[in-house]
Amino acid sequence: MALLFALIDAAPTNWPHISDLPRLARRHPLVLTGGGLLALVIVVAIGAPFYAGDPMNMDPFKLLQSPSAALWFGADNLGRDVFARTMFGARISLVVGLASTTVAASAGLLIGLIAGYSRSFDNIMMRVMDGLMSIPTILLAIALVSLTGPGIGILIVAIAVPSTPTTARLVRSLVLSVRERPYVEAALCGGARLPKMLLRHILPSTIPPLMVQSANVCAAAILTEAGLSFLGVGVPPDIPSWGNMIASSRLYLAIAPLTVFAPGFFLAMTVLAVNLLGDGLRDMFDPQSKGGR
Structure with a gap:
């Protein structure tokens, strides 16, 4: 909780106001486009129970049925509504993507802040990060699922875990460049304690790059979740997931193409939205870019 309040206190104070949105939309269209698409996916996922129907109901009389007024995207090989399952599948992708990004960003921020300032901690922790970076995500997921069983938490x-080292290395490099600046040395000479100095004087410089990195991690996490679910080591098969849907319907692509194309399209659109948002944030925060603020 203390770290949360420190992040809020350290956040930039010059965030745009509502009156600045038209100007920012002209200067940073990627932020508007990516943020709008991502907001649309979030609204679709949250409102799925109110309009999408039952994603689990199986009707043997609707096996691989073509799209109709009752079944907008048709039915899969078990007679389940593809539209309902696609809308509910957005929840899994967003929850896994946002949750894994939050965990990786928080752990990477904490490790990078300490490692960038403490040389003794840096020598040990960066070797641990090197070891984590050598572990493929798919192998780690298979190992964890074999021990505990499939689940969203696992x-x-x-x-x-594999996404944390890249964030930690980014924050560490920023801290190494900031800690030598005159205002940080002046704070130390003035008797500022290390925790306060890290949170008050160094942390604000890491937030904009961390936001851009988090967008990249989130996009990769959504794709990884879909890939793991496709391989059968992600969420349980009975839970609607875009990866599960593509895996279970790939054999019926010629008969019912929407059973694969519908979740694939929404997966691609979500990843595209996050990537556009990340690129827009990079341009916004980079003073060297043409569109930087």
Whole structure:
């Protein structure tokens, strides 16, 4: 909780106001496009129970049925509504993507802050990060699932652990460049304690790059979740997931193409939205870019 309040206190104070949105939309269209698409996916996922129907109901009389007024995207090989399953599948991708990104960003931020300032901690922790970076996400997920069984929590851990080292290295490099600046040395000479100095004087410089990195991690996490679910080591098969849907319907692509194309399209659109948002944030926060603020 203390770290949360420190992040809020350290956040930039010059965030745009509502009156600045038209100008920012002209200068940073990627932020508007990516943020709008991502907001649309979030609204679709949250409102799925109110309009999408039952994603688990199986009707043997609707096996691989073509799209109709009652079944917008048709039915899969078990007679389940593809539209309902696609809308509910957005929940899994967003929960796994956002949760694993939050875990990786929080752990990477804490490790990077300490490692960038403490040389003794740096020598030990960076070697641990090197070891984690050598573990493929798929192998780690298979190992964890074999020990505990499939589940969303295990999937989040399996994605967050390999993603933490890249965030930690980014924050560490930023801290190494900031800690030599005159205002940090002046704070030390003035008697500022290390925790306060890290949170008050160094942390604010890491937030904009961390936001951009988090967008990249989130996009990769959504794709990884879909890939792991496709391989059968992600969420349980009975839970609607875009990866599960593509895996179970790939044999019926010629007969019912929407059973594969519908979840694939929404997966691609979500990843595209997050990537556009990340690119827009990078341009916004980079003072060297043409569109930087």
